[in-house]
Amino acid sequence: MKKFINKLVLFFGLVVLTDILCGLCFDFLFAHAKSGSTERIAHIAKQTNEDMLIFGSSRAVHHYDATMIEKSLGKSCYNCGFDGQGILLFYGLYQMINRRYRPKVIVYDIQPNFDYLKGDNIKYLKTLRPYYWNQKIRSYISDVDKVEAVKDVSSMYRYNGIGVQTLCDLSIARVNNIKGYQPSESKMVKEPIVDDKPFVHDEKLDTVKIHYMEKLIRECKENGTKLIFVISPLYKRTNSIEYEPIRKIAKANGIPFIDNTSFFGHNTEMSYFSDAVHLTKEGASVYTERFIDQIKPFVENYK
Structure with missing residues (x-):
C-alpha cells in the first residue's frame, strides 16, 4: 500500500512539474511572438499609449483606419479590434491598459452577438489566459466563471488551443496591420441575403456581458475616458432594431451613440x-473619412 501511495505521489509530482515547465516554455514563446494574434494581444495589453483606442470585433479591425484618424484629429490612435471578440475580452484588456495609462477616448464598435447576446462566454476568456497570473485578470476570470479560474491554474490548460498559434507567431515575422488596422483586400462576389428586420427577444440578452459593458461605462467615466458607441455600416441594411438594448444602456448613461447602419x-x-458585414479597404477609407467628421464634436476639446 505504501509503495502504491509513493508511486501515486511521484506520478502527480511529475504531472505538476511537467505543467510548470510547459507554462514557463509557452510564457517565453508568448512574450517573444513577432506577429499575428499573439503579438497583437501583447501589444494591446502592454504597449498601447495612444490617446484614442478602437474596441470591437472584426468589424472594428477592418473598418477604422487609425492613421487617417490620427492625421485628421491630431490625436494618436490604435485599433485594438479583435476577430470574433467582444466585451468579455475588451473589459479584461481595459483592466491591463488602465494600469499603465488613461486613454482619452475609446470608440467601441458594437456587435450584438459578441457584446450583449447569449453565447459561449468561456471562449472570449481564452485570449486572456496567458495573463492569468496578472492579479486583475485572475480576479476578473474568477468573477466571470469560477470553474474556469480553477482550470486556468494549469499551464497546459491555459495554452490549450492557442499553443500552435503562439509557435507560428514566434517563427513568422511579418507586418500585418497598420496601427492595428487590417484593411480587407477581399471583395464581395455574390449578393448576400440580407435580413433587414432582425429582432432581439429579451431572453436572448446575456446578463454577464451587459454587466461588464456597464462596468466599462462606469470605469471610463471614473477615469476620465470618453467612451463612444458606434454601429459601423452593414450591407443594404435600413434599420438597427437589434441594437436597441445597447442603445438604451448608452442613453441611460449619457454615452454618445453613432448609428451608421445604413451609411452607404x-x-x-x-x-x-x-x-x-465587413467593408473592403476602399469602403473603410470612405467610411473612416466621414466617421472622423462625426466624432469631431466629441473629441476635439477632450483633454
Whole structure:
C-alpha cells in the first residue's frame, strides 16, 4: 500500500512539474511572438499609449483606419479590434491598459452577438489566459466563471488551443496591420441575403456581458475616458432594431451613440463590402473619412 501511495505521489509530482515547465516554455514563446494574434494581444495589453483606442470585433479591425484618424484629429490612435471578440475580452484588456495609462477616448464598435447576446462566454476568456497570473485578470476570470479560474491554474490548460498559434507567431515575422488596422483586400462576389428586420427577444440578452459593458461605462467615466458607441455600416441594411438594448444602456448613461447602419444606403456599391458585414479597404477609407467628421464634436476639446 505504501509503495502504491509513493508511486501515486511521484506520478502527480511529475504531472505538476511537467505543467510548470510547459507554462514557463509557452510564457517565453508568448512574450517573444513577432506577429499575428499573439503579438497583437501583447501589444494591446502592454504597449498601447495612444490617446484614442478602437474596441470591437472584426468589424472594428477592418473598418477604422487609425492613421487617417490620427492625421485628421491630431490625436494618436490604435485599433485594438479583435476577430470574433467582444466585451468579455475588451473589459479584461481595459483592466491591463488602465494600469499603465488613461486613454482619452475609446470608440467601441458594437456587435450584438459578441457584446450583449447569449453565447459561449468561456471562449472570449481564452485570449486572456496567458495573463492569468496578472492579479486583475485572475480576479476578473474568477468573477466571470469560477470553474474556469480553477482550470486556468494549469499551464497546459491555459495554452490549450492557442499553443500552435503562439509557435507560428514566434517563427513568422511579418507586418500585418497598420496601427492595428487590417484593411480587407477581399471583395464581395455574390449578393448576400440580407435580413433587414432582425429582432432581439429579451431572453436572448446575456446578463454577464451587459454587466461588464456597464462596468466599462462606469470605469471610463471614473477615469476620465470618453467612451463612444458606434454601429459601423452593414450591407443594404435600413434599420438597427437589434441594437436597441445597447442603445438604451448608452442613453441611460449619457454615452454618445453613432448609428451608421445604413451609411452607404440601400443602393450601395458591392465594391465597398467584402461580405454582408465587413467593408473592403476602399469602403473603410470612405467610411473612416466621414466617421472622423462625426466624432469631431466629441473629441476635439477632450483633454
